Amino acid sequence: MKSVALTTPLYYVNDLPHMGSAYPTIAADALARFYRLQGIPTLFVTGCDEHGQKIQQAAAKFNRTPQEHCDLMVRGFEELWNLLDIKYDRFVRTNDPRHQPIVTEFFQKVYDRGDIYQGQQQGWYCVACEEFKEERELLEDKRCPIHPTVTCEWRDETNYFFRLSNYQSQLEELYRTRPDFILPLSRRNEVLSFVEQGLRDFSISRYTPWGFPVPIDRQQTLYVWFDALLGYLTGLVAPEEEPTLANALKTWYPINLHIIGKDILRFHAVYWPAMLMSAGLPLPDRVFGHGFFNQRWTENG
Amino acid sequence: MGFLTKDGLKMGKTLGNTIDPFALVKQYGSDAVRYFFLKEIEFGRDGDFSESRFVEILNADLANSLGNLLNRSLGMIFKYCDGKVPNRGYDLSNSCNQMVEQVRQSYANLAFQQVCQAVLAVVREGNKLIDDRAPWKLFKAGAQEEVEQILYSILEAMRLVSLCLYPITPNLSTKIIEQLNLSPHSTWECQWGILVPGTELPKPQPVFERIEVKP
Numbered sequence: 001m002k003s004v005a006l007t008t009p010l011y012y013v014n015d016l017p018h019m020g021s022a023y024p025t026i027a028a029d030a031l032a033r034f035y036r037l038q039g040i041p042t043l044f045v046t047g048c049d050e051h052g053q054k055i056q057q058a059a060a061k062f063n064r065t066p067q068e069h070c071d072l073m074v075r076g077f078e079e080l081w082n083l084l085d086i087k088y089d090r091f092v093r094t095n096d097p098r099h100q101p102i103v104t105e106f107f108q109k110v111y112d113r114g115d116i117y118q119g120q121q122q123g124w125y126c127v128a129c130e131e132f133k134e135e136r137e138l139l140e141d142k143r144c145p146i147h148p149t150v151t152c153e154w155r156d157e158t159n160y161f162f163r164l165s166n167y168q169s170q171l172e173e174l175y176r177t178r179p180d181f182i183l184p185l186s187r188r189n190e191v192l193s194f195v196e197q198g199l200r201d202f203s204i205s206r207y208t209p210w211g212f213p214v215p216i217d218r219q220q221t222l223y224v225w226f227d228a229l230l231g232y233l234t235g236l237v238a239p240e241e242e243p244t245l246a247n248a249l250k251t252w253y254p255i256n257l258h259i260i261g262k263d264i265l266r267f268h269a270v271y272w273p274a275m276l277m278s279a280g281l282p283l284p285d286r287v288f289g290h291g292f293f294n295q296r297w298t299e300n301g
Numbered sequence: 302m303g304f305l306t307k308d309g310l311k312m313g314k315t316l317g318n319t320i321d322p323f324a325l326v327k328q329y330g331s332d333a334v335r336y337f338f339l340k341e342i343e344f345g346r347d348g349d350f351s352e353s354r355f356v357e358i359l360n361a362d363l364a365n366s367l368g369n370l371l372n373r374s375l376g377m378i379f380k381y382c383d384g385k386v387p388n389r390g391y392d393l394s395n396s397c398n399q400m401v402e403q404v405r406q407s408y409a410n411l412a413f414q415q416v417c418q419a420v421l422a423v424v425r426e427g428n429k430l431i432d433d434r435a436p437w438k439l440f441k442a443g444a445q446e447e448v449e450q451i452l453y454s455i456l457e458a459m460r461l462v463s464l465c466l467y468p469i470t471p472n473l474s475t476k477i478i479e480q481l482n483l484s485p486h487s488t489w490e491c492q493w494g495i496l497v498p499g500t501e502l503p504k505p506q507p508v509f510e511r512i513e514v515k516p
Contacts, residue, residue, distance in 0.1 A: 033468035291347035
């Protein structure tokens, strides 16, 4: 191996880090330290995902501006990583002005490919997931199955869509020819069965102010996941370099490993490779989905 | 140490309703947190967390097995070998070669649990070597060379153990390597026999304090 670029998720800053954010970060740090010991040039990227309506709501709850809220939460992440001896090389913040030109450039590539179109979107929206839900998935009173305390909102919007459906067969080909693209096996199977049901285009814009404007329509902002995934590319640009896609791709790309939680598997193992295919970029080597832990207190606890 | 919550669950007082990583790391230190989560839960699968299990694992693996092995060996080196690295021995060299190879593969596969298990296997073997060969008896019987070879083997194994664990427990590994009067790990120096006989060793210090649970 000539070099290794690995990432943790870019953690959502609606709240301070929890053990579920510390866990993959510890694993990524251990791995980065191992590769450095082996003498292999290593880039360890972590960071925070700062856009979206959920952040706005969290900020409002504490009477902060979104920016103040993000700054405060980011300090919490940095403090915890310091306490845990996490030696990352890059800390990406998705509302960093350096991120925007890369997002815009990437968007243009996908747009030029003909994979972005305007469409109508109606449905139940979970703000906690930042995702539309199928009506049949919802619990009683339109509550989200993943966030049972959150009541989904009815949305009827004109949004921009990404033609995920164009990539159905290319993704299936990817999973077939590179069986270790998604690990462990249980996660791979999860993705295969999701993709098998048929991929639907997803909307990549919202009418919320806290985000980057859609380059072709300033009325809307980019969907938080679209720009969050691109944060991995911004993380590859050296701090002293101009933030361009070319600079992101020249040294550390493609990324060797994305360590993620199983809750964000679909975004990394389906949406992300499809976006990269659309932009004509090589894919990461591997997406590894870790598990969760139950907390259990025993008599001796 | 627990108290009752409104749910009737007993919980560690540092932890509240969910595990607070800030409280956990401030109370137990970063190596403890890093080691527990990578050792106890197979990476990629779901697992359980309980504070009692947390304390149990750290005490068993790091304080008792690993910490004691280093401490008792250094104690004997100060008694029988003048506080210097003894003459070379090779008692654990095959096991260590296997450990290093297994550990290298396990990291590459993100199998952190297997890393820890491979390391613990060598630590157990080291403790068994001392129990079986009883260097204190050999010393009394005048078998100085054998005593030295055994103790060298333990020290060299500890050096490799600390190398293998360094990515997971960097502080603990650095303390171990300082006890061996070597500079901190910066390369994968995995061959047997790096310790030089005759090198002065610092006074033994515990490398991982046992966690005492207050009643």
